[in-house]
Amino acid sequence: MTARDIIPHVLWAVQNADGNEALRESRDTITVTLFDFLNAAVREVIVCRPEANAVTESILLEPGLRQRIPRRRLHRSSADAITLIELVRNMGEDGCTPGSHIIPAAPEILLSLGAFGGGMRCPIDNYGYDRLTDNDTYIVYPPVPGGGDVWVEATYSAEPARIVGIDDEVSLSESYKQAIQHHMLYEILSGYGDQASVTRALHHKQEFLNELDMKQKVDMTWPRSASSVRGEG
Secondary structure: OEHHHOHHHHHHHHHOOOOOHHHHHOHHHHHHHHHHHHHHHHHHHHHHOHHHHEEEEEEEOOOEEEEEOOOHHHHOOOOOEEEEEEEEEEOOOOOOOOOOEOEEOOHHHHHHHHHOOOOOOOOOOEEEOOOOOOOOEEEEEEEEOOOOOOEEEEEEEEOOOOOOOOOOEOOOOHHHHHHHHHHHHHHHHOOOOOHHHHHHHHHHHHHHHHHHHHHHHHHOOOOOOOOEEEOOO
């Protein structure tokens, strides 16, 4: 799916806005900023549904208990993460040697273990992550020792590639097309103060949420599918 599959539909909705002459007259200005609205909509889908742009690959851990969610510069990941989904298994000192699986646990328990007698050793047994409390940080146990590479396989929601041209690929599958369009229309209409625009904006925001909820219910009836796997040797 490319931007061409989305933007014309949004532009048509703007050009055919009933009872809003100001909105129709400003469509040329809106066209200039449609890519900004599209990028914002794609990212909002991923924030609401992290699995929508999930990547599974080996990442390099930092020394100690506390870890930051994947960053290309720090962890040699292929993308920056929006949020962590899970740590899967140990991947040795080279990032290519599958090892034992990593079990999730409450972050506060792992912090206590690390503070009271937890020695630094490998492999990693547990990880703890509370997205609502601290989206950017998770805990591993045992703590990662300094002086050597420790790799794990992680699944995370990746920052989407920025869309700047009409033929650029959108980072999400076509099943999110309607949700993206509704969010774009919500953003556009929110910029106008008249009651008609506000009412329509709220309608599109609700339809955006409905689309994501409906897709989640459908997905739950199917077996869990694997995200893209990169970096295996």
